[in-house]
Amino acid sequence: MLCEFFLIAGLVSGSAAAAGDFSRLGKELTPWGAPKAGNQAGTVPAWDGGIQKAPAGFDPKNGYVSPFADEKPLYTITATNYQQYEAQLTAGHIQLLKRFPNYKINVYPSHRTHALPKEQYEAIAKEAPNAKLSADGNGFTGTRKSAVPFPFPQSAYEVYHNMVMRWRGGTYDRVSTGFPVQGNGRFTPSKRKEEILFSSNIDNPPENLNYYGMITYTAPSSIAGELVLVHEPIDQSIESRRAWAYNPGSRRVLRAPQIGFDSPLTGSDGLMTQDDFDGLNGSPERFEWKLVGKREMIIPYNNFRMTDKGLKYTDIVGAQTVNQDLVRYETHRVYVLEATLKPGARHIYSKRTVLVDEDSFQVAHVDNYDGRGELWRAHEVFAVYAYDCQCTFMAGDVSYDFQAGRYAVYALTNEERPAVFGKSYRPEYFTPDNMKRLAR
Known part of the structure; x- marks a missing residue:
């Protein structure tokens, strides 16, 4: 069998990593705690430092030029041969292969391209020994600059916090487009501008802050001019996500507690939830989380x-x-x-199976199940290494709804200006008062 399965308990022992474990970071382990070694089959390569610089000819105006452009697929998985690779596929992949004749999976040679700025490696080594998970798992303390608070995750909650805290340039300014796609392939674009300031890029940030976010919608006409402001906490059981919305019709800024969990994602025509964005986001508090282990899987x-x-x-x-x-x-x-889903908690999904990349801690795939326990939606995230961010980012994502027979694409940037990473923002930019000024 090509697939190898690893129990997380085999990486370190105890509820927290011993001090000696941190001495392995950057040696036999990557600076964020993954094994540098590849697998015996050679399908997962060793990590050799990742991408250190952009290839010659890189220009953000043209997109991210591929260093592997000449490679051909090793093999293609279809509805006729998926059984050979079933151990490395999700339930969502198998359903897509069975249901749609034009869905196929082209598998290429694997490259562990992920790398972070040197400053992040130093912050992880310095701060991670102090990270402490809260009693309920919904938050943690002990780090301020590190994007990987738990290099040796012992629970699903620790993996989750590594995912939501992962490095994305400190700040970013991105214009992207998403759209629900009808059965005949027709779609109406929904355009948005996202401006994000992470707490790691703020001097003396609020204690429980993850990031500030300002989102401006510019299309279609039905939502053009709407703004959303988010103050995202680390531990939302202590302090809920604070959100405000500006509606151009009323010309008012109002608190928007509905922006979160399973409320519909703007522009998705009900095919995605707010916490579907970015693969997965927000508070984990409505679900019981289990870390099944580490597994070799075929992912975008x-x-x-x-x-x-x-x-x-x-x-x-x-x-x-x-x-x-x-x-x-x-x-x-x-x-x-x-x-x-916890007893008594409310969410349209009763269960989620989530794959998180061991290097970047970015979500790769999510299978979402309905209240009857049946597979409802399969969500793929298209990972790409962003040279100007020095991080693994998303080239877009897609959520397939098996019940509606439609899908939604989100966060594509092909027809938009390049994203800007590391842009300077002041925290005062992300306030309801400034939101009013931007709306005017």
């Missing part, structure tokens, strides 16, 4: 081609699925998390 990875500014959205969107010839899949080790 190194999707440089999906960022090509020469592509139009009509090149990407198909009648039933996105253009799978543009999506690159590789074999990587992932943390497998299972989330089950």
